[in-house]
Amino acid sequence: MYRNLQLLRSIRYSYSPPKASVLLDVSNCIQGLKQKLQELNELKVATARKIADYDPMPKLEVKMQEEGFVIKVLSQRSCQGLLVFILEAFEELGLDVLQARVSCADSFTLEALGNKISIS
Structure with a gap:
């Protein structure tokens, strides 16, 4: 477990010694990634709607x-x-x-x- 925490700490560039802070950093990172993914999905849906509404034929x-x-x-x-x-x-x-x-x-x-x- 200690090795895994060290690995997570190195990935997140977090040099905080307590194990809880590493987990908190990783949890915050995952939340941020989830939020970015949701924003990208919303953008994808909005773009698809615009394309569907666009009719190139006069x-x-x-x-x-x-x-x-x-x-x-x-x-x-x-x-x-x-x-x-x-x-x-x-x-x-x-x-x-x-x-x-x-x-x-x-x-x-x-x-x-x-x-x-x-x-x-």
């Missing part, structure tokens, strides 16, 4: 109206050039955007009101 909603259409695009992250890409796609499809609201701060949101270009 949401697209199209509604037809008498005057034309309403298109809503929502992406949880803003990509450089996404707005230009969407506007070029509208042009290729022959859609005329009459009014649009765009936000590119943290996420990307676009709400466009328009109609089909009629070629006479």
Whole structure:
């Protein structure tokens, strides 16, 4: 037993002579490790929740109206050039955007009101 206490004392870098202090040091170390493990598990759960909530695919909603259409695009992250890409796609499809609201701060949101270009 004495040898084991000496080993524990050397691991903990504790030079306190009483056996009780070595056991107390080891007990405190174990409690600290348990607490760190619990914090890491909580962080792991929180990170997993954020990943599960994160959806990399943009949401697209199209509604037809008498005057034309309403298109809503929502992406949880803003990509450089996404707005230009969407506007070029509208042009290729022959859609005329009459009014649009765009936000590119943290996420990307676009709400466009328009109609089909009629070629006479």
